[in-house]
Amino acid sequence: MKHKTLEYYGTLGPSCINTDTLVQMFHCGMTGIRLNLSHKSLKDSKEWIRIYKDAAAEAGKEADLLIDLIGPEIRIGDLTETLQLDMDDQIVLIWDEMLNTQGYGTIPIPSFVKEHLTIGQVLLMDDGKIELVVEKTxxxxxxxxxxxxxxxxxxxxLALPGCQIKNPPLTAQDHENLKHAAEYGVTAVMQPFVRGKxxxxELRNALKAYGAEKVRIFAKIENMEGVKxxxxxxxxxxxxxxARGDLGNAMPLPKLPVVQQKISDICREADKPFMVVTQMLNSMIQCAVPTRAEVTDIFHAVQNGASSVMLTGETAAGQYPVEAMKVLVDTGKEALNYLQKEEL
Incomplete structure (x- = not known):
């Protein structure tokens, strides 16, 4: 499966949420945007969606809108303040219902996680940037x-490598967002941490129930259950x-390229569209020029058959959202040109 066209997605956030920036991103070749609903609801994003649609109209483009649900993703609760965690610090995890006991150095987590907190269990927080090990429960x-x-x-x-935690695929907030998907012009839904059909x-049935049966489903592979x-x-x-962020937390990082290749091969052979996402141009959050490794990564994703590629923090919170989108699109086009020449 070799695609003649690619879909290029950014992610909405403070760095790009103005009409001029979004119009420039569309002119660079952006075809759609992702809205992360882990931190705010669809209703609360009404103004962002309006700005995005205005930009699409001004640029003469379709306003393709992907919403990324919460799903069975696990997150820590609200902290009283940002914590500085240093090597060998002792940290106390408490359950969400015990927030009244929270103090500095305590982290609230969902109560359904506690049965998995055996001695020696590793916990990864903030996409694996922080690592804890359980000493006592x-x-x-x-x-x-x-x-x-x-x-x-x-x-x-929050991730617990090696643990299979059974929580519902859709949260109450997810259902509330799906109820309004058609109203806000949502064209696709990203289901996180898919564990099985x-x-x-369940997501498809919910979309039908809420009158959004035409909305596309993007199944995010972020754990070993999904990989298998x-x-x-x-x-x-x-x-x-x-989705290489959390997927990379589910295995030693040197195995991640192998898994990406395996999934790419399966999708290509089945003629199934697939997307590659996470840290495509991570250095461009702070730097106007990408690394050589990053553009090579994008090229190889497309060469392997990806139908779409996406930026996340690069456009949501980065200093160079327009430049990052231009690099993504230009590199994708180079890969497509190469594939087309191979076919001649």
């Missing part, structure tokens, strides 16, 4: 040691997403 808390430190703020991601069936069941998922989604 009591009825009302767990004591952990910091093995990789950093700054930690509220609502950051049942997760996608990629072939099972193909009939139940429109696009497979190789």
């Amino acid at each position: 009591e009825a009302d808390h767990s004591l952990c040691k910091v093995t990789r430190g950093g700054h930690l703020s509220s609502r950051k991601s 049942e997760d996608l069936i 069941k990629v072939e099972e998922l193909l009939p139940y989604c429109d696009v497979i997403v190789i």
Whole structure:
């Protein structure tokens, strides 16, 4: 499967949420945008969506809008202040319902996680930037040691490598957002941490119930359960997403390229569209010029058959959202040109 065209997505955020910037991104070749609903609801994003649609109209483009749900993703709770975690610090984990006992150095987590907090269990926070190891668990808390430190703020991601945690594929907030998907012009939904076809069936049924049956489903592969069941998922989604952030937390990083290649091969052979996302141009959050490794990564993703590529923090919070989109599109076009010459 070799695509003649590519879809190029950015992510909405403070760095690009003005009409002029979004128009420039469209002129660079952007075809759609992602709205991350982990931190705010669809209703609360009404003004952002209006600005985005105005920019699309001004640029003469379709306003393709992907919403990224919460799903079974696990996040820490709200902190009283940002924590500076240093190597060998002792940290206390408490359950969400015990927030009244929270003090500095305590981190609230969902109560359904506590049964997995056995001695030696590794916890990764903020997309793996911070690592803790469980030393002791009591009825009302767990004591952990910091093995990789950093700054930690509220609502950051939490992963427990090796654990299969059974929580619902859709949260109450997800259902509320899906109810308004058609109203706000949502064209696709990204389902995080897909573990099997049942997760996608539940999402599809919810979309039908809320009058949004035409909305496309993007199935995000972010854990080993999803990796093992990629072939099972193909009939139940429109696009497979190789979401390398959390997927990289589920395995030693040197194995990540192998898994990406495996999923790419499966999708290509089945003629299934797939997206590659996460840290495509991460250096451009702070630098106007990408690394050689980053542009090579984009080229290889397209060469392997990707139908779409996406930027996240680069456009949402980076200093160079327009420049990053231009690099993404230009590199994608070079890859397509190369593929077309190969076919001649």
